[in-house]
Amino acid sequence: MAKQISLLNYVNKPCLEKLDKDANRDEKMRLEEIGEDAYTVEDLHLEVIDEDACKVEKPHLEELGENAYRIEKLCAEEFGEDAYRVEKLHVEELGEDAYRDEKPCVEELGEDTYKNEKPCVEGLGEDTYKDKKPCVEELGEDAYKDKKTCVEELGEGASRLDSLAFPSTSSIECLQMSTSGTEPTQLSIDLSHIDEPPKQPKLQAFPVSVISGKSRSFSTRWYDKFHWLEYSMIQDAVFCKMCRHFSDARAEGAFTRTGFKDWKHMNRSCARHEMSKSHSLALGRFDDYKHNHLLGVQENTSNPVNQPTKNTPVIESNREHIKVVLDVVMFCAKQDIPLRGHRETDGAVNKGNFLEMFKLLSKYNNDIQNRIEKLPKNATLMSPHIQNELLESATLVLLRKIKSEIHDSNNTYYAVLGVECKDLSKCELVAICIRYLYKGVIKERAVGFVDTADTTANGISDKIIKVLEIFELDPELCVGFSFDGTSVMSGNQGDVHAVLKRTFRRAIYVHSNSHRLNLVLCTASKACPSANTFFEILNYLHDFMTDTHRHSRFLDVQKQLHPDRQCLELEQLTDTKWSSKSGSVKKVLMLFDVILEVLVEFANSAGQIKLESQSILYQIETKKFLFLAVTFRKLFEISDFGTKGLQSTTVSVMDCINLIECLKETFVQFRENTSNDFDKILKLTEELAEKYGIENWDVSSSRKRKLPAKIGDTFVFSTLGKSSRVQSNEDLRHLWNEIIDCQITELNNRFQDDAYGMMTASAACMPASEAFGRRESLQPPCTLYGITIEEAEFTVFVQQLKRKVAQGNTYTALTDVLESCNVDIFPNVNALLRAVITLPMITCNMEKLFSTANRIKTTIRASMLTSRLQNLALLSFERELCDSLDYDSIIDTFNSKRRRLVL
Structure with missing residues (x-):
């Protein structure tokens, strides 16, 4: 091996000076054995190795051999000395073949990624690692590290939730990534x-797999070495029992979800x-679970993962902290x-309601402050971003x-309600509500508050359908829509209700x-010019009294004239505030003496205020003004009963129609x-005129216009669009008739006949109605909602109600009838009643x-996003559920x- 080192130094010419002649001679012979190609490669990649390096490398060359040295030398030059040391350990551990297979992954992913992914390769096996490589490139290093296999199929949030779902029982089927990484598989049920x-299980022979050209299989000897190990005969893979039941989303997928079958490693x-952290945590949770289970602690076992977790001291402390934040x-x-x-900086005097309230709670509870001090500064869970996420979680x-x-x-019937409006930031908003029957009580729940830049019928309809998708509602069970009167919502063709009817084909539109x-x-x-002028005077009078000086004098006069009564305020008339007209007229009559006193006082002053006061006095000190005030107070008092009745969420079809019919008859x-x-x-008008000393019938009108010659022989009571001067009681009678006729006409036009037969069907089910028991009256709504009521069923139902009435039961609403209609005995009649009530x-x-x-x-707060506005509005509006x-x-x-x- 020493000669091999000398040979390499010989190839690199500067090293020849450091070698003796014998070494050069030996290396020259070795060069002939290696060949020209090897020389070229080494000339490009090998660095000059001095005597110290030779001493260090000599043991490695003797141990690994020439080929292993060449490969490691290339890696050392490419990745650096630190990477070379790390890779040296992997080569020794895996062997030359495994290292060559992983070499392309190292070059492609980089040093850091290779280091992090190395445990995944070992846990999943070589084949699985190769299959998952495209997912790593697509999702990025962080997503691959955190979610591993589950993130590829289910996504980050779903992967975490899914890891909490499958521990409850081994028979639960959970979607997981298959070994190919492309198709979902199911957790084994064995x-x-x-x-x-x-x-x-201890089988005589386990299935054989070919790994790296060798036949390998599972062995029962691993049971004794790793007591937590369990084998799935269906998947031919092993799992960790503790991690499978009690791990979090960051645990290794091989031993918890996909199964490990790389028998070689x-x-x-x-x-x-x-030795991993996730296994240690799972083992601790498992011990807590066994302890609680043996003590017989009665806890919610729907999610066995989180129950033991909450009992650990650290997690319990964190949960107590976030509960205070959530509170x-x-x-x-x-509120x-x-x-x-x-400003929420440390030096700010007022940091806002959230931080100030948290500070107040900490003042009386030291545990809250202690927990905050122990938490990391970047994990106190009190930032605005966390607040938004908590609001979103609570809304979900x-x-x-x-x-x-x-x-x-x-088969719960439901209806969709929607109203369009514009908020303070000029953003078009659509509020969505669902009406349904829950345990015999009508519920109207707000479920959405979305903005839409597209105010067309299709744009608004898409928003409504998107909100309703999360509730997984059956379109066939939608009985109707109810929107406000805007043209885009309630038009006859191509508007919101018409577009929605393509999806909810049985639903009917109710304005x-x-x-x-x-x-x-x-x-x-606005029935006539006189009425229109009357309400304009009321608005002008309200504006006049809202000035600071005049309003102060208005209150002082009230206290002087009516010391035993609470001070009242005049109301402004608006078309959107339904009770404003009735309240405004009523307040003017109650405070008429105060109004006259204040106007007379300012009419004797000077300047612009004198002219305004005299103008108002000139208009209201007439019998015509008093007559209109008394007339509209009477009409609005009667209409208020209908308005308040129609604001109840429990009002049914029959109740609504009865209220309107009563108004018409009145x-x-x-x-x-x-x-x-x-x-x-x-008579009331004359009494008021006498009380306040008013003698004029009407204000002075313009010159009398000459009538055309063709109608010269006729008697004209009033001209179209022109206000006639009131000069007698007979003129007041004509004015009375004109206002009443307008009311009746508008009620008939806007509340037309029952087109879908809902009123007659409701009456046929009410014992107190003259139409009670008429089965033919049920046909239109039954046809609309696809309900078939046989004659025998309805006959027995009618007889049962008659018997109960004879026993003293009373039925004032359809909900009372529904309580007596057993769904098991009268299923179709019960379904019709539920549909009509809904x-x-x-x-x-929505208002x-x-x-x-x-x-x-x-x-x-005008810059608030619609998502935050929706969360806050729903939590505030649905206080009962919240x-x-x-x-x-x-x-x-x-x-x-x-x-x-x-947590």
Whole structure:
């Protein structure tokens, strides 16, 4: 071997001076044996080796031989001295053949990647490593290190969750990567359960595999050496029992998911796995599980992976810390207050609600502060990014709970509600809600709050369908949609409900009845020029009293004239606030004496305020103004009952139609019994005029226009679009009739006949209805929803209700009838009742959701992203479900991604 070293030095000319003549002579003979090609290679790659290097290399040359030395010399030059030392160990351990096979991977992946991937090669085997190489190139070094085999098929989050799913029992089928790395396979069902000993079958002959040209197979002697080992006869592979049940996502996939079958390196790989950190953690969790199991601790065993983990001191401390963080985040979300401050640096006086509240809790609980001090500075889980992830995790758990309610029973009918609006940052938002029947109670749950730059029907429909996909709903069970009255949502052709009907073919569109009634009231306020002028005066009066000086005087006068009553404020009329019209008219009549006193006081001043006060006084000190105020107060008080009734989430089809029909009948009676009802209104007007000393009928009008000659012989009561001057009680009667006629017309136009027969079908199931028991009335909705009710079933159902009524039971709503309709006895009647009850009538919940969003996204929070706004709005709006969320479930969802802290 010493001669070989001399020969190499001879090839490199500078070394000749260091060698004696005998060595040169020997090396020359050796050169002839090696040949010219070897000389050329060595001339390119070998470095000059001095005497010290010769001494160091001599033992290696004698041990490895000439060929091994050449290969290692090339690697040393290419990777450097440190890499050469590392590779030297691998060559000695693996042998020359294995080293040659891995050499292309080292050259392609680089030194660092080769070092990190070396354990994977040994654990998975040579063939598996070669197959997984394309995935390494595609995903990158980090993804390959963390997720190994599972990340290629399932992705980072799914890989972690999947690793927590399969330990519960060996019969659970989990998708894992096959040995080829391209197709999923199933975890063998012949492995042990969590409470069973490892499966260690002792066969007379195990299957033989050809590895590196040699026949190899599993041997039972490895059972004695590694007690945790278990063998799968189906896959002809071994697994680690502890890691298979209690490992995390970063554990080696060979011993937990895919199985290890590289029998050539069995001893070394098993020994390395036994010394790994993941195996030690799994072993500790397994010991905790056995301890708790033997003590008979009653715990939730749906996820046996996390239960032992939570009992370890470090993880338990980390979970206690994040629960405090989650508590503060959830409190701010439910109270609609911002989490972050303008500045959150150490020197800031106010760091925001989240940090300040955390500081307050730490003041009264030393454990909170101690945990923070022990945690790494980059893993306190209190950053804004973590806050967003916790909000997202809580929202996901909330949506899962809603999904579980929908799927609580089979064939649950549901309806989709949606409203479009624009937020403070001028972003188009669509709020989405699902209406369904859960344990006999109607639920309307907000499930989405998304923005859309595409405000077309197709763009909004795509957003709605995308939100509904996570709930895995059957399109055939959708009974209807309910949207607001915007043209893009409720048009007849090519709009949102028309596009959605392609997917939900049985659903019918219902324009929100609360919206329609509000439109009726808005139209009534503009029924005639006199009414329109009246409401404009009310708005102008409100604006006049909101000035700081005038408002202060307005409150002082109230205290003087009404010391025993709380001070009231005038309300501004808006078309979107449904109760504003009724409240505004009512407040003006209650505060009419205060208004007159303030206006007279400012009318005697000077400047612009004098002119404004005199103008308002000139308009309101008339009998016409008082008559309109009394009239609209009466009409709006009656309409308010319908408005409040239509804002209930439990209102059914029959309840809604009954309310509207009652309104129609009331206004019709006003019109037919004009003399009686009008006389009452006129009497109240005269009393108010006498109380406040008002004698004028109306303001002075313009000159009387000359009528055309062709209608000169006719009697004209009023002209179209023109306001007629009120000069007598008869003029007030015409004004009364005009307003009532407009109300009736609008109610008839906007609340048309029952096109789908829902009202008649509901009446046929109500014992108090005249149409009770008419089976033919059920045909239209049954045909729509694909329900077949036989005559015998409906006959027995009707007889049962009659018997219960005779026994003293009362049925005031369809939900009461549904409680008496046993699904096992009357399945089809029960299905029809559930479908009709689920049909949406209003979208008031959506309006409330936008009110919640407006409280959250204020002017100083206008830059908030829609994703964060959705999470905050849903958690605040669904307070009932939010209070019952399981924090452990939220933390498990949050922990589905890789964290610095073990949770």
